[in-house]
Amino acid sequence: SQQGEEDPQALSIQEGENATMNCSYKTSINNLQWYRQNSGRGLVHLILIRSNEREKHSGRLRVTLDTSKKSSSLLITASRAADTASYFCATQGGSEKLVFGKGTKLTVNP
Amino acid sequence: DTGVSQNPRHKITKRGQNVTFRCDPISEHNRLYWYRQTLGQGPEFLTYFQNEAQLEKSRLLSDRFSAERPKGSFSTLEIQRTEQGDSAMYLCASSLALTGGQETQYFGPGTRLLVL
Secondary structure (H helix, E strand, O other): OOOOEEEOOEEEEEOOOOEEEEEEOOOOOOEEEEEEEOOOOOEEEEEEEEOOOOEEEEOOEEEEEEOOOOEEEEEEOOOOHHHOEEEEEEEEOOOOOOEEOOOEEEEEEO | OOOOEEEOOEEEEOOOOOEEEEEEOOOOOOEEEEEEEOOOOOOEEEEEEEOOEEEEEOOOOOOOEEEEOOOOOOEEEEEOOOOHHHOEEEEEEEEOOOOOOOOOOEEOOOEEEEEO
16 A cells, blocks of 8 residues: 655646645655656656655755655756656655655656 | 666566566665556555565565565566566665665666566
């Protein structure tokens, strides 16, 4: 069963705009990770945020984590056509396994 | 290329046949994971190894599925008597856990299985 739930399920924006994706989860976690997946390919790790962190940046990516609301957001600034992909959040709790949501499909139109 | 590699990349088989997939993790990584992903869904955990020990198995891993990592390096995932419901992308990931902490899992390109 999947713990995370991304919102929205699909997002279409113009190049240069910002894209925000949200993730909600149900149980307590040790960390939350965001991954990108281009159509039919493997997952690329974007960023890991630990439960004691509130915000993290990596290049054009900004991730926030609110453990009281059991939610996270991924912001991609100044989007590019190459950012078109599915984005997944995945949580890790007491087990080593990652529990993924269903993903947000992002389309960036040139 | 020093990333996680998986072979084959694609496999088409007939129902009832056995299939085996191979995963080569990043060379110094001690943990190796298998996930399965069906169309429109996120990956679902199957099992993981720390070195050669299989430490956790999902209930998704029925008795038709078996995974091994005999020397703590590469791993194989075998599916016996395949069913059409086994059609999916099988993803392998690896990580380096030095002090028992949870670290980033790096994924391979996956093996896409189609059972006819």
